[in-house]
Amino acid sequence: MTIPAKPAMRPARPEFSSGPCAKRPGWTPENLRNAVLGRSHRSKLGKARLKEAIDRTREVLEVPDDFLIGIVPGSDTGAVEMAMWSMLGARPVQLLAFESFGKDWVTDVTKQLKIAAEVLDAPYGELPDLTKVRKDADLVFTWNGTTSGVRVPNGDFIAADREGIVICDATSAAFAQDLAWDKLDVVTFSWQKALGGEAAHGVLILSPRAVARLETYTPAWPMPKLFRMTSKKDGANKVTLDIFEGATINTPSMLAVEDAVDALKWAASIGGLAEMKRRADANLGVLEAWAQKTGWVSFLAADPAIRSNTSVCLKVIDPVVTSLSEDAxxxxxxxxxxxxEKEGVALDVGGYRDAPPGLRIWCGATVDTSDLDALTPWLDWAFASVSAELTAA
Structure with a gap:
């Protein structure tokens, strides 16, 4: 195989990692100069900055006014765990598992909480049978499979008159896809995904139905301090509202908070959620147009209707490569x-370790479409180069 010359153009920003993701265009450390450093996060100024992050999240993500928004420890994982440990056990539980994080939630519910849950699973690249979702059961699922490149197309599979609560891990969907707020009771995400923010903190969003569950149900298992969202008041459980006004459960990084505020300001300045979604769709479009003309690669999510516009997962379909062993x-x-990565044109684009072999390219709104335009010739060049090495061997 003849190796083509290296492409002339290079992505201006080669950060295509699926988490932490690319910073927003124009970002510099100078943007964090107003961070509340050397002060208590419980000071008036510190709490005000945390509240600003919450309020800007509501505005940009278009969260309903009667939903609570809190900043919690442990990234998206911490937020999901808080919800599951605090709310599950009151009803039958169903889980959708079509990528690695959804499978993690299965392990935690069935092995740690020891709930005999029903698992609806599917291989990487596909969705489970959503018609099997029951309205009388609690549901835990990922809206967008970060490691599989698959997303649910909408919330139509969730009954409008559901009896259970719905816990949605939306960490790689928030700010890029439409979330069905009327069907979701707990929504979680982390700043380091579609906002390109810093890691370690999660965002937990609760509907009035989720609040009611917290106040009327007490789990049978001990509750770690980091997961406690209620306290006794007049003999009854009441949600600790301070958590959702900026009084975090543990000490947050005010640098990370400032970075999130900066990202949210940028998102609002470009047109809010609509423009964030448009940018992600345009980025996916570049890869879809390229893949149609390229014989060696395809999407792990074959159905465009369930294909992620953020964590885009690709698989090699060249017959020479697919004839090799799985390890090869x-x-x-x-x-x-x-x-x-060696050429400095695409950093951290290897597929997730548990997913089928391939590449994973982040296409969220903080990535510029021009950088994906510049990347695709390099993908072809890299394939030709590695294939030539394989043939020579």
Whole structure:
């Protein structure tokens, strides 16, 4: 195989990691100069900055006014765990598992909480049978599979008259896809995904139905301090509203908070959620147009209706490569990612370790479409280069 010349253009920003993701265009450390440093996060100024992050989240993400928004420890994982440990056990539980994080929630519910839940699963690249979702059961699922490149197309599979609560891990969907707020009771995400913010903190959003569950149900298991969202008042459980006004459960990084505020300001300045979604869709469109003309690659999510516009997962379909053993295919994909990183044109684009071998390219709104335009010729060059090495061997 003849290796083509290296492309002339390079992405201006080669950060295509699926988390932490690319910073917003124009970001510099100078943006954080107003961070509340050396002060208590419980000071008037510190709480005001935390409240600003909450209020800007509501505005940009278009969260209903009667939903609570809190900043919690442990990234998106911490937010999901808080919800599951605090609310599950009152009803039958169903879980959708079509990528690695959804499978993690299955492990936690069935092995740690020891709830005999029903698991609706599907292989990477597909969705489970959503018609099996019951209205009388609690539901836990990921809206967008960060490691599979698959998303639910909408919330129509959730009954409008549901009896259970719905816990939605939306960490790689928020700020890029439409979330069905009328069907969701708990929504979680982390700043380091579609906002390009810093890690370690999660955002937990509760509907009035979720609040009611917290105040009327007490789990049978001990509740760690970090997960407690209620306290006794006049003999009854009441949600600790301070958490959702900026009084975090543990000490947050005020640098990370300032960075989130900066990202949210940027999102509002470009047109809010509508423009964030448009940018992500345009980025996915670049890869879809390129893949249609490229014989060696395809999407892990074959159905465009369930294809992610953020965590885009690609698989190698070249017959020479697919004829190799599974381990050899994985090694081929690793070499592709390593070569792209060596050239400084695409950083951290290897597929997730538990997913089928391939590449994963973040296409959220903080990535510029022009950088994806510049990337696609490099993908072809890297494939030709690694294939030539394979043939020579």
């Amino acid at each position: 295919q994985a090694e081929f994909a690793k070499k592709l990612a390593a070569l792209l």
